[in-house]
Amino acid sequence: MSIRDGTAGAAGLDPGREAREAAIRELLPGSGAPLGETLAAVRELVEDTTFPTVHAWRQEGGKVLGHFQVYFPEELAHAAGMLPVKMRGGTVERREADSHFGSYICSVLRTTLELALTGRLVPDLFVTHPICDAARNLAGIWARNLDVPVEILYFPQNPNSAFSADYLASEYLRVLEDIEDVAGRRVSTDDLRGSIRVFNENRRLLRALYRIKREEPWKLPVDEAYVLMAVGGIIPREQHNALLSELLPRIQERDARRQDRMRVVFEGGFCEQPPLDLLGAIAEFCYVVDDDLMIGLRWILSDVPPHAADPLAALAGAYLEQSSYSPVQHDLRKPKEKMLLERIRGSGAEAAIVAAAKMCEPGLDEQVAYSKALEEEGIPFFLTEFEEQMRNFSHLQIQLETFVENHLLFGETAATGGQR
């Protein structure tokens, strides 16, 4: 390993960090503000396509690593003192990016490029992963059009091979060395261990957030839960941890009444994100008790060993062995339809909303398998397609309402919504 023990870690050698965190704190709601106000402020940050937190970080001299969906071991960037930012498009008008793509491409690839071409979100290092046929082209397109170092991280597509863990650890090391170059500093084993601790804490808090959704969903509608999670992708993780630590107990204390709503799982948000208003529309009729929204932030399901002799091997092992599932990872141990059924049962859901982003090959392919499995199990499901740019949900809302009513009154199992 090239990681040099003994050199000062992120905390020790980073005098600017405090100023950067302070600059971001300015943008976050103050602690003790009323819960509703805080949630609204967080939502605003998540929806703000000028990415003020990222700009604040850079203005104070910080470096940013942008990574495209779905998962990236953000500990690597964090250990080098960089801000890991989840690049997952946004609701922006596409003026420049469209001419770089063909017609049959999902929106998130286009808007991610749009944000960069228009200077709204330009990282110091951009990492992509060949998660799908479309995204694998992203690096080439970026490199031709932007003066940003681009790196492809090849996650093993054969996680069942006995050789994949070693391979992935070596891949992490390779990427880490490039991160070090951009960050202008070396990363020690202890830096990595420290980062793993921060992210373990973050994952623990996100699990707690999801526990509320599961156990007392009336206290936390899906759109609110979403922004609380998603904001982690654009602020330092320590600050996300502080935010969640403060808010989760207050959410639990909320005086919300349980209503007679359908408990559903939302599936299909692993990459392109549905508009918040769509989630809001769902929340009007359903309790979303589990989902795969931004699954990358929750990809690792349990603590990564924080004292491992080789933290990169520990992270690689966790990616393979302690992880969730998504349509863009093929693992013989995790047939997706079985995983979805487990998610439904594990959360006590009675139905599923099976969504896919428009033009998303893996998502659309998976919808077929999901529908068949749900049909076989007699679990009601609502099939729909979405695009991050959608504005009008009234049609969908009516269909969803009908679906819920039909299920409650007549026990019907399947319905199709959206604009298929």
Place this chain on the structure above:
Amino acid sequence: MTTTTDIVGRGAREGRRLFEGWFDELTRTAQEGRPAAYVFVMGSLCEILRTFDLPAVFPEIHSLQTAVRRVADEFLSQAEDEGFSPDVCGYVKADYALQLRGGEHPMGRIPPPSIALLTNACNTYLKWAEIWERMYGTPVFTLDVPGSRRPVNIAGMGPSPGDSGPGARAADPGGFARDLRYVEGQLREIIDACEEVSGVAFDIDRLREVLRLTNDMAASWRRLLQLNRHRPAAFDAMLEGTIYLGVANVLRGTEEGAAYFRDLVEEMELRTREGLGPLGAKAEEKHRLAFVGVPCYPMFRRFYELFSEWGGVFVGSTYTWFASGGLDEDFEYDLDRPIESLAEGILLTVRRAMDSLMFQDRALIQAVDDFGLDGVVYHPVKSCRTVSTGLAASRRAVLDARDVLCLYIESDMMDKRVVSEAQLKNRIDAFFEGLESRRLRREA
């Protein structure tokens, strides 16, 4: 004595015969209920399959043949009735319908998969194999081939191997060794799996022999592609190239395949010497073009004619790069260490196939110079994002670098609902008018 008339056109004739023979063999396999392996063109691992006497089924090929034989729409709608979106890969849908029909295909009968071997060269391969897993419980093995990590490194593809080939080894020997270790490890796992499925013990000498035959075929393949630097070109890389590609895939690692390509080189050398280009003796090669993408199979012959009628000849086609699984890579298996060398070959060729999908702009720029191209035709298709996503950006890059005309036309390789001959013709005619007036200006 073999005469010029015997030789010219032999490749096309023989190619069709061999191809039909391959379908017949699959039909017999299905009828006798023998095991068959499903593989893909980008990283078919045929060398391994031959060693175990496992017949190779190429679902991409039987799917595209439904379009060539003009029945794809029936297959597509059957799959769409089962819930598939109109926007996903048409090959997957045609194969799905074929499986529902018990393997019945206009060219024969396709046996079901006893094992599926795939690479990550296209992500949809993985989604596709999951379908067989669900339908039949097919054992699926993915040979994961890490591709190029940084687009900026990928230069000089095409005629002379650059960074994606041995150059990459030189630039980053440690990285290459790491990737190789991973590929070789997986290859050994696949060999074990094939032993289990076929009941045949692995025989390294058999593998050595198969590798020798692939070496032979690959050398001819490279020679073939290079011959088209000649004016007039020897063959049309989009139309004829696709026939040759079919044979290269289905007969890779066989005596018949190696012999076919030796003969084909003989034919093309003759055609080159005698100036017998693909347009025949009467028509003149007016515009030298490169084709980027997948052909329009629902109107394959007509699609070709829309270009040839203007004297346009495809002297090169990226399809012959990636859909041959990178057979154009300048690599020869070392028969003294078959498994290690096969792993190295897979890493280099599959990576090359992926590079020629994602980073082909530099190779095209090089081809403009080496092949004397007048124009580049981009044909992205609705249902293959692997091939199509980066083409608009590639076009911009080529236009920035060289003074050529580029045509960008979208349709599909399976779905005739999005293929409009009239629209294509308008665009293609305008493209040639541009080429002609540029030519006149140059001559003036």
